[in-house]
Amino acid sequence: MAPLAWWRLALLPALLCLCALPAPARSQSAARPAPASVEGFNCSANASYPCKAYALYRAGFGGVPLDLSAIGDLFAASRFMVAHANNLSTSAVPTAGQPMLVPLQCGCPPRSPNAYAPMQYQINPGDTYWIISTTKLQNLTQYQAVERVNPTLVPTNLDVGTIVTFPIFCQCPTAADNATALVTYVMQAGDNYASIAAAFAVDAQSLVSLNGPEGLTQNLSSPEILVPLRRQVPNWLPPIVRLNNASVTPASPPPSPPPRPTVGTNNRHGVVTGLAIGLGIVGGLWLLQMLLLAYLWRRLKKGRRGEAVASAEGGEGGRFAKPASGGGGGERFLVSDISEWLDKYRVFKVEELESGTGGFDDEHLIQGSVHKAYIDGEVFAVKKMKWDAFEELKILQKVNHSNLVKLEGFCINSETGDCYLVYEYVENGSLDLWLMDRDRARRLDWRARLHIALDLAHGLQYIHEHTWPRVVHKDIKSSNVLLDDRMRAKIANFGLAKTGHNAVTTHIVGTQGYIAPEYLADGLVTTKMDVFAYGVVLLELVSGREAVSDQDGELLWADADQRMFRGKEERLEARVAAWMDPALAEQTCPPGSVASVVSVAKACLHRDPAKRPSMVDVAYTLSKADEHFADYSGESVSVDGSGGVGAR
Template identity: 55%
Template sequence: MMSFSFFLLLALDLLLQSVDGQTPPLSDGVPCAANRSIYPCSAYALYRAAADQLPALDLASVGDLFGASRLSVARSNNLSATGAALRPYQPLLVPLTCSCNSNRSSAAIPYQIAAGDTFYQVSTFKFGNLTSYPAVELDNPTLIPTNLSIGVTAVFPIFCRCLDINMTRRPLGLVTYVLQPSDTYASVAASFATDVPTLIALNGPQNGTFSVIFVPLYQIPPPLLLSDSSPAPASSPDVENDRDGVITGLAIGLGITGFLLLLSVISLWISTSKDGKSSSSNNELASATTNAGKMEFAVRSSEEDKLIGEISEWLDKYKVYSIEELKRSTCDFGASCRVMGSVYKGIMHGEAFAIKKMKWNARDELKILQKVNHINLVKLEGFCIDDSSGGGCYLVYEYLENGSLDRWLREPGLARKLDWRVRVRIALDLANGLQYIHEHTWPRVVHKDVKTSNVLLDHRLRAKVANFGLARAGFNAVTTHIVGTQGYVAPEYLADGLVTTKMDVFAYGVVLLELVSGREAAGAGGRALWAEAERTVFGRGKEAVAAWMDSALAASTCALESVVAVVDLARECLRKNPTRRPSMVEVAYTLSKAEEPFAFADDSAENLSVDESSSNLHKIGR
């Protein structure tokens, strides 16, 4: 029975691929131009928003896919409403930063693998042939294409090109365009207000359907977007007839498969029922099955019972660990594995994790974490509930080798490795993470504890927001329980207990000052860094900024104009009146412009890490 089902499903899968697969000519990427000084550059991709490939048909989902803010996508398409719904297959210009990576011209987009993903499926359907699976394989040499782990982050190189030929009209940039079945060079040229000779000069003779070409962009939006009625891609009559036959075959095949699955379920139910007769159902949680296996919990108190009731819906989303697993991985929570406070480093199945011991109020942090999923937020891998000795709850996070940003800023040897372009990139990573929790969750999440010790760095010095212990879902609330870290707390929160996303913006402004100056948020005598900057730096010109900036930056080649721009942005974030502070969407957009002068190749900080003996750099909690 199992063999028959396997071959039936395999046949159905091949049948579906033969009908739905839109296979482009394979390519491992676009070679970089000989003149490397043209990199990085601003470029665009023409993306057709498909409802079955996005969480929602809106700019936020498109922005999340490409690592861009919805505001930048809206501006690239001259759209006034950033929250408006999109039409199926609506073409959109997505802004890219095109760089030369491993001798290939691309925009490296991080993507977190989900269930059912393959390099082929994601590159062909989710990214709409804007890249190819051979190129993805080249950019991810450590990943096995046929055995991708759910949650692992892969880099998808979106094909792009910087202008390397002389043109009488200088375009705003080149658009990566995927040829559709009805496209010709003449129709594409008309859609972008250019001409066929220009397309031939850029791309050579016309290639096949679903191949990538580069089109100059002279205006935003181009004529294509002004006249678009966004119909779904048309199928030929032959394809429609073929689909009718396929649907009939699928109906028969799925009916047989469903019958076999029904038999399997009945068999499993009978087996489980027999085993269940001998087990007590009083005050006990049934086995929770996860990808890693099965685990049983005995619930002994009403408080624990309440927690498990609240988190039971997430048991299939996260791995559930046993306390024995955690003890083995941390030398029984020994001092040698302690990172800081109640956080331990554990090794399980050859992989490092950060294990945070919680009290029973872990439900608040869990309820926040199960709502978020972003490349710039520290990922929760699983949890453990241990009531054997009143042990409470443990949260298991991904482990980030380079620890917290505050240590890198304070130690001279580490601070010298943080040149200005790396610091701007860290600031942008943090801005993107905060923008996500502010704009893409509902109710909106306020972190409430943004600080450099809660900003963790991976092996490439890319930043992630950590520690949601104080985070709150909801905004414009008032509390009398004031918590926070000296030097980061917004005035309106300290005075009136007002909780809004703008309190995170204020704390972010302090982090920007730390990145510029290398100083702590609260100095000797508790003097706030933002107050010092207000007194001696803000509005006092380049000379004041140069005298105040980190000596590690002053000793390196650093564009002072860029530093001044970041100081000015920090000043806006630190406005006393919260309504005058920018949103994190505006902050991220401003920083993305500040980032453009730097060539951020993905390997620019490849595998930078501190000595393994300094494992105490990693922090999840305070």
């Protein structure tokens, strides 16, 4: 044996052991935990959630029409957002099979090990989790993940009309990924890392860093991988999208800079001359820009009467005008071009709304400034406003959830400056009318009230966790909770809503009895102020009483604090039975379920906003309260004359 060769034989068993080890699971980066193959991409401690992400979607499959609006509706995005992401006009019609980037809001919800973008889908006849995942959604999710995200639904017993959340797999980049965003890509037959890297203009090693070795991904049952985008969309588009957008010439990738010239005595004069010419051109452009701005400023200060306001016939591209002091018909100034936000909405004519509402007469009045309208055989709710609606419309166009009232269209009256928002009509009106009317309250049993609480929690969870920037409603109350024909709840009235988190304002608005203490005292605007107001609504559902007493002005949450929240936990059911709505005491009502809801309300009403639960936690706890019905014997709670608890 050659000298020192013995060590090679000694290491041979160790090398054989290493070779026999199983291949690592899919890995997104050294800092990320490996995701499960059918559950999506694991949440990363080093990523910042939520974030903008994309999915590579091929148009024209699964029965989804070749229309930007249809694609946007499927993924809770507007037509403009889809068009903008692909550098298309909003009127473009994609070709069958055309690869497109679909924008997603990727998040990592509490208690979820996986990151995803929630997509709300209404079940149609014949639909199953597997069919929707593989056809309409093109394997951008897996049916096992759908089951996990919807634990209260039975996959083999889905009623038509049921709303199911489909988690679109996505991920947020870390600093190590060196990417502006990540694209979820479904591997196709014949794909390999080299071809995918070329299609997205990235290096194959970046795919290895995000997804693990190529051989491992090809053996997975879940075909999704992550692809980094190195540059901003739509300023630059990857070749797989750019080469297939025949309807428009997209922006080309920035050219590589030319080789830096060697500056010597022969070309120094040319460089100086070029700099002088360039500075002269820049200076001229700057002067021209300043003159143009000065001209526009003078026009703006004049406040021209009738300034470019889109009438009902104006269609897309309209502008909102805001009346100046002095009321409607006075001088107006240009507020904002919102055409890009409203491309998916119907533009109604003033005459249509006036005819459909009987001239906005009292017989058509629903509540406040909202009227019922009959237009072309459909029923709508029309909200008449005297102020600029830009912020409300901007928020409404970015949300799409079954527990939020849907905006159908809008109208601008150029003569008066009035703005009309046209919503879906929600048949059974507001929750407060049901709770305050004794006859209706008796028909609103505990199961219905609990489902209303869950619906409201899901709607708030959506705007708090799955919008970016996050949306704070700021006016959650029972009169802003509407009930449809199936008694499912929808959140209405985003007139006070605000995007952003941890903002501070000196302009305090809201409804007495629902306002969080920190907002009233310091003007602090956070999602936790919605949580506080939600807690008050829970108390209304349990007690059947208003947030503020008409007799003495006592706050409902203060009364609950005195009579229910204080005392031993084991006696909570007895205190709840003595405090709750008499209409509930007459019915079969599980005391444990009611007590669970009261406990949630107590947590939501904590004086310290940091100690209030998130709406994710609330929804989870309430879904557990619903399970009390499964084991409940059917005995209802009654209150005897001494205030004790008995069963009957």
